[in-house]
Amino acid sequence: xxxxxxxxxxxxxxxxxxxxxxxxxxxxxxxxxxxxxxxxxxxxxxxxxxxxxxxxxxxxxxxxxxxxxxxxxxxxxxxxxxxxxxxxxxxxxxxxxxxxxxxxxxxxxxxxxxxxxxxxxxxxxxxxxxxxxxxxxxxxxxxxxxxxxxxxxxxxxxxxxxxxxxxxxxxxxxxxxxxxxxxxxxxxxxxxxxxxxxxxxxxxxxxxxxxxxxxxxxxxxxxxxxxxxxxxxxxxxxxxxxxxxxxxxxxxxxxxxxxxxxxxxxxxxxxxxxxxxxxxxxxxxxxxxxxxxxxxxxxxxxxxxxxxxxxxxxxxxxxxxxxxxxxxxxxxxxxxxxxxxxxxxxxxxxxxx
Numbered sequence: 001x002x003x004x005x006x007x008x009x010x011x012x013x014x015x016x017x018x019x020x021x022x023x024x025x026x027x028x029x030x031x032x033x034x035x036x037x038x039x040x041x042x043x044x045x046x047x048x049x050x051x052x053x054x055x056x057x058x059x060x061x062x063x064x065x066x067x068x069x070x071x072x073x074x075x076x077x078x079x080x081x082x083x084x085x086x087x088x089x090x091x092x093x094x095x096x097x098x099x100x101x102x103x104x105x106x107x108x109x110x111x112x113x114x115x116x117x118x119x120x121x122x123x124x125x126x127x128x129x130x131x132x133x134x135x136x137x138x139x140x141x142x143x144x145x146x147x148x149x150x151x152x153x154x155x156x157x158x159x160x161x162x163x164x165x166x167x168x169x170x171x172x173x174x175x176x177x178x179x180x181x182x183x184x185x186x187x188x189x190x191x192x193x194x195x196x197x198x199x200x201x202x203x204x205x206x207x208x209x210x211x212x213x214x215x216x217x218x219x220x221x222x223x224x225x226x227x228x229x230x231x232x233x234x235x236x237x238x239x240x241x242x243x244x245x246x247x248x249x250x251x252x253x254x255x256x257x258x259x260x261x262x263x264x265x266x267x268x269x270x271x272x273x274x275x276x277x278x279x280x281x282x283x284x285x286x287x288x289x290x291x292x293x294x295x296x297x298x299x300x301x302x303x304x305x306x307x308x309x310x311x312x313x314x315x316x317x318x319x320x321x322x323x324x325x326x327x328x329x330x331x332x333x334x335x336x337x338x339x340x341x342x343x344x345x346x347x348x349x350x351x352x353x
Contacts, residue, residue: 012074013062019053025069026051039068058145143273146171153233157240161327166283169275173264174233177256180204180263181226188219197222208259210300213312224316229256246322248288251297252315258284258294289323 011021026036037047041064049055050065057065066073141149150171159167187200197206197217205225206217232253241247248254265280284294297310304310309319 011066011069011071013057018056019051022065022069023051025071029070036068040065041068140172140176140267143168143268143271150175153237155233155236155240157236157327161325162283162286165273165275165279168273169261169264169268169280169283170236171264172268173260173262174229176263176267177205177229177260178226181222181229184222185219185226188222194218204263205259208262208298209255210298210312212300212303216312225252225256228252228316229260232256232260241325241327243327244324245327246319246324248293249318249322250316251293251309251319254288254294255297255315257288258298287323287325293323 011018015021026033029036031039033047033051034044037044040047040061042061046055050057062074146168147154153174154171155167158170184197184200184203184205187203188195188197191199195218196215197203197209198214200206205222206214209217228250232247235241236247248257261280261284265275265277268275285292288294300310306313308314309317
């Protein structure tokens with residue numbers, strides 16, 4: 001870090017005074033506009049537009065601009081670093097043998113913390129209004145910028161199979177899921193061993209997993225769930241699964257897939273992208289099975305037999321007959337292989353509730 005790097009305060013691209021702050025910081029560093037523009041990798045006119053408040057720094061230019069200003073990265077860029085490091089490392093997909101063990105090396109993700117006072121304006125709102133209000137303040141890229149800013153988790157395979165909206169929703173949800181789990185891991189790590197998600201004041205993941213096993217969701221489980229999500233993102237972005245290959249190979253995969261689209265869909269819809277629950281629910285079914293295994297598992301009320309795939313102890317074990325998406329034709333509502341080895345069915349991409 002440069003001795004002159006500014007760490008006393010934090011700057012976000014959408015701060016009301018960001019233009020003035022950028023100009024003041026350039027002058028503090030003693031740099032001209034041409035030099036600063038060259039350091040940031042943009043044209044002189046673009047930098048002048050930044051300082052005049054005519055344009056906001058685009059998502060794919062923010063890291064360069066903040067480095068040029070010798071500021072700490074914007075929040076979502078910092079939170080993305082751990083996920084980017086994992087996906088760019090070329091790490092082999094997580095081993096399926098041996099059940100819950102064998103996650104491999106851990107990659108740190110900076111904590112993501114929303115101050116308690118940020119929730120004050122949302123008191124008294126119903127859950128849907130609360131989610132929409134909170135979503136508006138999340139430091140996420142614009143819908144049109146997702147393929148560029150979140151390129152590491154944007155899947156061309158999903159775009160070809162189920163459409164552009166699906167790929168963008170997955171990328172946004174994968175980023176938010178990783179960020180949310182990182183916060184849970186940080187909170188659990190500060191508490192005694194054996195603490196579970198139900199004991200935290202705030203946890204998104206703990207509220208969406210089947211409540212039957214809430215007391216089992218400890219640090220090791222959450223760590224493994226993060227590995228499952230990263231493995232799925234890696235497989236989807238590294239060329240994507242081959243024809244005849246499942247995406248959801250375990251019930252943990254099914255749960256992660258559901259929550260990624262849940263997060264991505266809710267935030268995207270709140271930002272005007274028209275990704276309502278019917279749409280992202282349909283994508284989950286198209287990728288994990290038309291019998292809706294995610295919904296069945298989340299609504300689990302009775303304890304299944306100990307050897308059943310639905311039992312908590314077996315969530316990370318390979319499914320005996322995983323669902324095979326129609327990687328070449330699902331976007332047109334084509335046939336998909338169901339759980340039986342020779343079964344075929346039409347996967348609905350939208351459901352009516």
